[in-house]
Amino acid sequence: MKSAVVLFPGSNRERDAARALEQASGRAPAIVWHADPELPAGTDLVVLPGGFSYGDYLRCGAIAARSPIMRAVARHAERGGLVLGICNGFQILCEAGLLPGVLMRNANRRFLCKMQHLRVENAGTAFTRGYSEGQVVKFAIAHGEGNFEAGDATLEVLEGSGQVAFRYCDASGRVDEAANPNGSERNIAGVFNSRFNVLGLMPHPENLVDPLVGGIDGRPLFAALAD
Amino acid sequence: MKARVVVTLKSGVLDPQGKAIEGALKSLSIDGVAAVRQGKVFDIEFDGEDRDRVRKTLSEACERLLANTIVENYAIEIV
Numbered sequence: 001m002k003s004a005v006v007l008f009p010g011s012n013r014e015r016d017a018a019r020a021l022e023q024a025s026g027r028a029p030a031i032v033w034h035a036d037p038e039l040p041a042g043t044d045l046v047v048l049p050g051g052f053s054y055g056d057y058l059r060c061g062a063i064a065a066r067s068p069i070m071r072a073v074a075r076h077a078e079r080g081g082l083v084l085g086i087c088n089g090f091q092i093l094c095e096a097g098l099l100p101g102v103l104m105r106n107a108n109r110r111f112l113c114k115m116q117h118l119r120v121e122n123a124g125t126a127f128t129r130g131y132s133e134g135q136v137v138k139f140a141i142a143h144g145e146g147n148f149e150a151g152d153a154t155l156e157v158l159e160g161s162g163q164v165a166f167r168y169c170d171a172s173g174r175v176d177e178a179a180n181p182n183g184s185e186r187n188i189a190g191v192f193n194s195r196f197n198v199l200g201l202m203p204h205p206e207n208l209v210d211p212l213v214g215g216i217d218g219r220p221l222f223a224a225l226a227d
Numbered sequence: 228m229k230a231r232v233v234v235t236l237k238s239g240v241l242d243p244q245g246k247a248i249e250g251a252l253k254s255l256s257i258d259g260v261a262a263v264r265q266g267k268v269f270d271i272e273f274d275g276e277d278r279d280r281v282r283k284t285l286s287e288a289c290e291r292l293l294a295n296t297i298v299e300n301y302a303i304e305i306v
Binding site (some may be wrong): 058059062066095101102104105106107108109147149151184203 | 240241244246247271291292293295297298
């Protein structure tokens with residue numbers, strides 16, 4: 001698998017993403033600058049990493065979503081190529097229109113930095129086939145604007161077509177308001193596009209690939225992509 | 228020519244910043260505040276005097292960048 005990690009001004013998790021990809025695939029990803037007009041030839045997977053691109057100016061992800069490389073990312077997705085957006089990368093994908101919805105400020109107004117349980121809602125995709133449906137995993141979350149909002153009509157489409165990837169839950173897998181860290185509609189932590197080749201999620205699977213730092217629940221995601 | 232774009236959150240969209248400002252106003256004993264919603268103002272200057280053209284350009288700018296129309300409304304004022 002040939003992967004590329006896009007570096008925007010203000011990205012700060014690109015090395016974490018690169019490390020997880022290299023661990024899974026044995027091959028270091030290309031690091032691609034946001035102003036580049038093209039992805040490296042033969043790229044299978046593009047990762048938009050976490051961070052604070054452009055200092056979250058205007059709206060989180062808004063400026064990065066209009067950068068030159070994003071036109072190439074959109075063409076890549078249109079061709080069926082895989083795109084993974086983590087945290088700020090998820091915000092960028094929503095702003096770019098590659099994923100539905102928008103990430104608003106956390107309902108409790110606090111920046112959240114903690115471990116969070118998630119329930120795998122759809123394990124039948126290129127990203128999630130290393131998990132089983134309903135499996136509870138533990139990833140890290142670190143965001144101030146992760147409150148997923150979409151209109152009711154969009155939410156119904158997402159639910160009906162299996163586009164909800166992960167939901168916030170407690171350790172037992174229960175999805176309720178108490179387990180919702182940021183106010184996201186229906187506890188949604190990550191969504192797919194309608195073709196299931198684009199995934200965005202607020203939690204950080206790339207930070208859970210080494211037992212040394214608290215768990216390896218993120219490994220199956222990268223292993224599935226590398227396969 | 229100068230124009231002003233005002234972007235506001237649609238009604239029903241949770242506005243934690245507005246809530247925080249509302250709380251701060253109340254803690255300053257500024258009375259009578261029922262609710263606060265925070266928005267954004269953009270002052271933009273244009274060459275030329277073609278108002279229709281400026282309005283059209285700004286509509287496109289709002290749709291494509293200045294507002295996220297999933298959760299925000301915009302208003303264009305040519306001054």
